[in-house]
Amino acid sequence: MKAITISSNGGPEVLEWADVDLPALGPAEVRIRHTAIGLNYSDINVRNGGFYVTERTTFPVILGNEAAGVIECVGDAVTDFQPGDRVAYVGTGGLFFESTGAYAEQRNVPAHCLIRLPDDITDQQAAAMLLKGLTASVIINRCFRPGPADTVLIHAAASGVGSLLAQWCHHLGATVIGTVGSAAKAQFARAHGCHHTVLYRQEDFVSASLKIVPGGVSAVFDGVGRDTFVRSFDCVQPFGTLVNYGNASGSVPPFPLVLLAQKGCLVLHRPGFGWHANTTETRAQACEELFEMVRNGYLRVEVCATFPLRNVADAHREVEAGRTTGSVVLLT
Numbered sequence: 001m002k003a004i005t006i007s008s009n010g011g012p013e014v015l016e017w018a019d020v021d022l023p024a025l026g027p028a029e030v031r032i033r034h035t036a037i038g039l040n041y042s043d044i045n046v047r048n049g050g051f052y053v054t055e056r057t058t059f060p061v062i063l064g065n066e067a068a069g070v071i072e073c074v075g076d077a078v079t080d081f082q083p084g085d086r087v088a089y090v091g092t093g094g095l096f097f098e099s100t101g102a103y104a105e106q107r108n109v110p111a112h113c114l115i116r117l118p119d120d121i122t123d124q125q126a127a128a129m130l131l132k133g134l135t136a137s138v139i140i141n142r143c144f145r146p147g148p149a150d151t152v153l154i155h156a157a158a159s160g161v162g163s164l165l166a167q168w169c170h171h172l173g174a175t176v177i178g179t180v181g182s183a184a185k186a187q188f189a190r191a192h193g194c195h196h197t198v199l200y201r202q203e204d205f206v207s208a209s210l211k212i213v214p215g216g217v218s219a220v221f222d223g224v225g226r227d228t229f230v231r232s233f234d235c236v237q238p239f240g241t242l243v244n245y246g247n248a249s250g251s252v253p254p255f256p257l258v259l260l261a262q263k264g265c266l267v268l269h270r271p272g273f274g275w276h277a278n279t280t281e282t283r284a285q286a287c288e289e290l291f292e293m294v295r296n297g298y299l300r301v302e303v304c305a306t307f308p309l310r311n312v313a314d315a316h317r318e319v320e321a322g323r324t325t326g327s328v329v330l331l332t
């Protein structure tokens with residue numbers, strides 16, 4: 001089969017369209033023919049290296065954590081699934097930056113990691129929303145669940161995770177302020193949950209958000225990291241909540257813990273989707289919650305760009321430059 005491999009860390013040029021032999025199917029595994037593969041910012045971090053993984057000795061590596069497709073065959077011990085079933089998966093059990101392998105035409109995946117896809121959820125929707133949606137889910141269900149009395153500030157609100165968070169907070173009745181990098185993204189963010197948008201490369205988001213909520217927002221949800229997180233402390237009301245879930249601009253620099261007390265007894269979370277809904281049962285429940293929200297129109301999953309898997313380098317360039325909105329999906 002064909003897959004995208006890297007033989008060293010580096011820029012998009014290290015992504016190679018290569019012939020790869022699939023290992024024999026284990027008794028508890030299924031072989032999936034991928035139809036749609038989710039592109040996540042973490043794929044870029046793993047490709048670049050040195051971010052989560054300081055030294056990787058086992059090249060070549062196939063990138064990617066998330067895909068949807070059709071089961072081709074099942075191992076001898078698998079009883080819950082059969083060939084022809086439509087399924088998806090997000091990770092295969094280990095740490096997300098180690099258990100990669102989705103940028104491939106096919107993959108052997110442990111059956112306990114599979115999510116059965118309902119008829120009304122397409123393969124592209126699943127690949128576009130499961131990892132990003134479970135990230136929104138860990139934030140809303142485990143870190144801070146806003147209600148009608150709350151205003152939340154969401155950085156990069158037109159991004160894959162940001163646009164799902166904004167819609168979810170809107171659905172829960174909160175007022176949503178979203179920061180965005182361009183006027184086009186502001187329009188997208190307002191169509192996806194934001195009541196207010198701030199062009200944070202042109203205006204100071206701290207004063208802009210305090211103008212909207214002088215007493216400070218209840219929570220900040222931040223996937224941007226270095227450029228936004230510590231400055232966001234000044235936007236939050238006393239005893240408010242700060243959630244950093246990502247580092248699109250780079251890692252959050254170290255800061256003294258006492259800053260949380262000085263800025264108003266703030267609560268800090270740094271969630272990872274992999275720790276949330278990490279059993280077969282809890283994952284199925286969390287995904288069903290996402291599917292139901294899509295069905296009811298509370299979450300619109302926008303696949304704003306698709307690329308053939310073999311052209312993934314072009315997709316990485318677009319995402320890394322911050323030129324995309326919503327989700328990017330790779331097609332086999």
Ligand SMILES: NC(=O)c1ccc[n+]([C@@H]2O[C@H](COP(=O)([O-])OP(=O)(O)OC[C@H]3O[C@@H](n4cnc5c(N)ncnc54)[C@H](OP(=O)(O)O)[C@@H]3O)[C@@H](O)[C@H]2O)c1
Nearest residue numbers: 041042135159160161180181223246247248249272273322
């Ligand atoms: N904790 C977890 O479990 C988890 C799960 C999923 C994702 N994440 C992380 O969350 C972050 C966002 O993920 P996503 O899927 O929403 O990403 P995305 O759709 O690719 O959006 C990233 C956005 O960040 C903004 N940005 C600000 N500074 C940037 C820079 N220097 N380079 C590139 N983009 C920059 C851009 O929006 P503007 O143009 O509006 O500024 C960009 O479009 C990533 O760091 C990702 O690794 C974490």
